[in-house]
Amino acid sequence: MANILVFIETKKDEIREFSLEALNTARKIADASGGKVYALLVGKTDGFDDTLAHYGADVVYKVTDERLSNYLTVPYAKAVKAAMDKAGASVFLLSATSLGKDLAPRVAAKFGVPMVSDLTGLEYKDGKFEIVKPLYAGKVYGTFELSAEPAIISLRPKIFEKGEPDTSRSASSEELTVDLTDDDFRAKVVEVKEKETGEIDVTEADIIVSGGRGVKGPEGFELLRQLIDVLNKAGVGKVALGASRVAVDSGWIDHSHQVGQTGKVVAPKLYMAFGISGAIQHLAGMRTSKVIVAVNKDPEAPIFKVADYGLVEDLFKVVPEMIKELKEIYKVE
């Protein structure tokens, strides 16, 4: 039997989708092992009970505290520890977002156990976990057995299914008191600047429009932004702008857009690479995308080896034509 605690991340009064992926994964493990699923909300805790129940929680733990309205590593880790103890949980599951990657190892340290991060595969059998994780940014995949107790596990976003909500499910909820001292608030959040509405990070996107050396400069990225604008208006999903290392290092675009081994690892449903040759370090970051499109003048570009659809053509011809075509199909301006 494994009781599982899942950390639930919220943003702008909504549960982040990645937390539902973790919750649904926890549900499956609990069903197979006869355990219960506990969802933990910290800071703002109102109004999420139904959704959490529908995606698999049996119990919702709440740590409602003004001081915790913004994420802070130390008090949050304490809250998780308290919730683990209370639930008698032997598993702690969460999504490997920026927050998740900051929080999980701090919790593992409290228990004095090794943990596993950023998994793409997880299976529970005979009281142990068999896990799969990409190494060297996905150039290699490793399979491992995890026998630590508690098992502390972060899941790569967008890999695990969040499943369909079961509206017949309900959960009990319980307020949790955590003993927090001034010492836990040594680090302070001074300001939170959330991304502007409509600006999506590559790790959160359904579709990534990405540019490399062939884009030639900041103006080329403007053209890609026009394509993103049309896709946004067409309502085909959350669309983000990506870039190769060359484009970032040339100063054409901010590094937060960089995809690759020294940038971000992404897994959107559609990745469109414009003027990207496909250096191994870039391929490492985007090869788990479900569908890959490559547009490049050079037919020998390595990007074509991982592309589902390739176009040997000048991107400066292709992008305007795509914009025109999409505007017609989706009847947008």
Next chain:
Amino acid sequence: MKILVLLKKVPDTGLTLQVKPDGSDIVRDNITYVINPYDEFAIEEALKIKEKLGDVETVAISVGDEGAKEQIRTALAMGLDRGILVKVDGFWDLDGYTTAMMLKDVIEKEGFDLILTGKMAVDDYNSQVPAYIAEFFNIPQATYIVKLELDGNTAKVERELETGMEEWEVPLPAILTCEKGLNEPRYPSLRGIMQAKKKPIDVVEPSFTPSEAIKKVKLAPPPEKAPGKIIDKEFPENVKELIRLLREEAKVL
């Protein structure tokens, strides 16, 4: 002031890696190794602080094999004062907890005001070691920093997250992990390289026995992808065909 910089030896990110036939490891013959790129930002930031404040001791610490002396030496050539190698053969198989436990004794002995390191290592993508160390020493951590300003005993940092930016104030002693964008790491100068030859690198053997809670079963190459289609039509028919395929075949638009 004393700054410790934690760094890791990793395979050059430009390399294609092969898995050994028995799946026990990657093929390591003829691999070139580098300093984990994110750790270079930590080295640079330590040097900038030293240049600004003057009286600062900077120490590079790495858990690695004998060969990792080369990466430590590079950090010294960039300008750090001295190095410590916690020597472990096959260090790439250590989990984050074990690595942190091995660093713990050394860090305790050294003492520090600030620990800087990369936001993650590009080999295992774990981002674990800094948080373990923070907890062991009961100090605050701030991860993914792209801006750092020291104001007396307080580090004012900007953290870059996928959801946006955050400004934190963190009193020292603390551990901070560096994200790309924080600075532009310098190249070692010729003079730096010469000087680094004389800088000491202490070698210590870890007393901690590795945890066995995570057992490697096997390594494998990434799953093969079915070969894709090159759309072989004239412009602009090829663009129309691409969009048709994305909508009707792949169903992603």
